[in-house]
Amino acid sequence: MKHMTMQSRAKVRQDGASTRAGLLDAAGGVFAELGFDRATAKEIAIRAQTNAAAVNYYFGGIQALYEEVLVEAHRRIVNYDDLSQALTGSQRPEEKLQRLFTLLVKVLRADARDAWPVKIIVRELISPTPHIERLRREELDPKKSLVIGVVAEIMGADPDDPLVGHAAFSVMSPCFMLMVAGTRLSEIVPALGPVMTNDDTLVERLVRFALGGLIGLGGCASGKER
Numbered sequence: 001m002k003h004m005t006m007q008s009r010a011k012v013r014q015d016g017a018s019t020r021a022g023l024l025d026a027a028g029g030v031f032a033e034l035g036f037d038r039a040t041a042k043e044i045a046i047r048a049q050t051n052a053a054a055v056n057y058y059f060g061g062i063q064a065l066y067e068e069v070l071v072e073a074h075r076r077i078v079n080y081d082d083l084s085q086a087l088t089g090s091q092r093p094e095e096k097l098q099r100l101f102t103l104l105v106k107v108l109r110a111d112a113r114d115a116w117p118v119k120i121i122v123r124e125l126i127s128p129t130p131h132i133e134r135l136r137r138e139e140l141d142p143k144k145s146l147v148i149g150v151v152a153e154i155m156g157a158d159p160d161d162p163l164v165g166h167a168a169f170s171v172m173s174p175c176f177m178l179m180v181a182g183t184r185l186s187e188i189v190p191a192l193g194p195v196m197t198n199d200d201t202l203v204e205r206l207v208r209f210a211l212g213g214l215i216g217l218g219g220c221a222s223g224k225e226r
Helices: 002-034 041-048 053-059 062-077 080-087 093-108 116-126 133-155 162-181 183-188 199-218
Strands: none
Touching: 002 041, 002 053, 002 062, 002 116, 041 053, 041 062, 053 062, 062 116, 062 133, 080 093, 080 133, 093 133, 093 162, 093 199, 116 162, 133 162, 133 199, 162 183, 162 199
């Protein structure tokens, strides 16, 4: 009897984890299509094939679910561990920059950009909600620190120098455009399409362009000769 009870509890936990995961994926699709303001727990539950009360039970409400979805979306686009592996270690900073662009370009040009994780982050960028704090704290800030570290290393500057932040923004801007504009970019600038420019070539050019700017700005950082 005790063995059966333990099996039953394990089954309940497994079913609960499956229901939670199903809600998260369903919510990602709904939020990506409708936005936070128009999404409902009922629609999410229908897509997840469960009842609307499950949203409160597993997440504590639709706002908390949205925050969880934002975090999960960014994690699926670029995982912190993958980014850390690419940007830390004894490699030359130029190699780290190349790894950064390789990681991002392959994700943002892949079929995965049509999935809900990219769509919901794009929607949040274009139509910001007040619910970004958890995403910023758990995903954006730690990943930003890694990128800032590489940029500062290339510039030979202090990571806290405001110029390093400006430079990091310039480095990341092409990736933001790939995320937001997607295939529209290749319609406007055909040379950016995958037929004319494959991933490796695009990465090489982004790296060269970024390095030129970062090296040029390095001498302007605080405490250096101007």
